[in-house]
Amino acid sequence: GDSVTQMEGPVTLSEEAFLTINCTYTATGYPSLFWYVQYPGEGLQLLLKATKADDKGSNKGFEATYRKETTSFHLEKGSVQVSDSAVYFCALIRQGSNYKLTFGKGTLLTVNP
Amino acid sequence: SQTIHQWPATLVQPVGSPLSLECTVEGTSNPNLYWYRQAAGRGLQLLFYSVGIGQISSEVPQNLSASRPQDRQFILSSKKLLLSDSGFYLCAWRTRGQGETQYFGPGTRLLVL
Numbered sequence: 001g002d003s004v005t006q007m008e009g010p011v012t013l014s015e016e017a018f019l020t021i022n023c024t025y026t027a028t029g030y031p032s033l034f035w036y037v038q039y040p041g042e043g044l045q046l047l048l049k050a051t052k053a054d055d056k057g058s059n060k061g062f063e064a065t066y067r068k069e070t071t072s073f074h075l076e077k078g079s080v081q082v083s084d085s086a087v088y089f090c091a092l093i094r095q096g097s098n099y100k101l102t103f104g105k106g107t108l109l110t111v112n113p
Numbered sequence: 114s115q116t117i118h119q120w121p122a123t124l125v126q127p128v129g130s131p132l133s134l135e136c137t138v139e140g141t142s143n144p145n146l147y148w149y150r151q152a153a154g155r156g157l158q159l160l161f162y163s164v165g166i167g168q169i170s171s172e173v174p175q176n177l178s179a180s181r182p183q184d185r186q187f188i189l190s191s192k193k194l195l196l197s198d199s200g201f202y203l204c205a206w207r208t209r210g211q212g213e214t215q216y217f218g219p220g221t222r223l224l225v226l
Contacts, residue, residue, distance in 0.1 A: 030215050043119075043203055044157075050200040051213070089157060091215045098162060098170070099145060101205075101215055105156035 002027040002097070006090045006104035013111050015078055021075040021107050023064075023090035031092040033057075033066055033073040034101070047075075047088070057089040080111045116141035119204050119218040126225055132177075132191040134221050136204030139185065144206040146187040147215060148179055151198040163187060201223045 007022040025031065035047040035057070048057030053068035064075045073090060090104040115152050116139045126132060138144055148160045159172045161179035176195050180188045187204055201222050205215040 034214075036217075043220040044205075046214055046216070049214065073177040091157075098164065099207055099213050099215070100147070100162060100172070101149075101157075102157055102159075 002102040004104035011109040018076040034091045036089045117218040134189040136187040146207040149203040
């Protein structure tokens with residue numbers, strides 16, 4: 001079945017550090033890939049997405065590139081801020097699945113001033 | 114613009130008591146609706162989805178049920194709560210014909226004691 005594996009947390013960084021959160025997936029066909037973010041006490045918000053190979057999703061300084069050859073969708077940001085502290089979820093939607101999201105377990109990011 | 118509401122925001126219930134969580138969507142018609150649960154240490158799991166009134170698909174066997182009595186209303190229920198039902202319940206919607214992205218509500222935090 002479909003699955004998403006993302007790096008275990010927690011991840012703790014200092015402000016302005018470089019961030020990478022690894023995400024790899026297993027799915028048949030060509031799934032669409034997503035990163036969602038959950039700020040403390042809140043629901044999930046879509047951060048970025050990519051729908052085909054080599055697409056790059058970007059938003060709020062975050063980027064992720066859909067790599068079909070490595071089945072990966074790693075999240076990166078060049079300079080994190082304290083306000084980026086949150087849980088980040090990698091997810092996929094497989095074609096023909098009634099648009100059901102399959103999530104990774106989430107990675108807690110804490111950014112210290 | 115579309116918005117999604119969930120209530121209550123927080124709920125503490127004794128084991129064996131009934132449950133009813135409600136989700137409503139505004140600003141869209143005939144959406145796909147989804148219930149997810151985020152349990153401690155287990156990530157996000159899809160519980161139910163619905164493509165129309167009265168149409169419910171269950172993803173995992175469990176102590177919960179879902180209903181969709183109106184186009185933009187999705188209800189999660191249980192007759193007798195278990196300790197293992199504790200978690201953060203998220204409702205999501207997707208507008209048909211407008212891509213794959215799902216948008217999430219603020220969630221309901223349920224603690225069963």
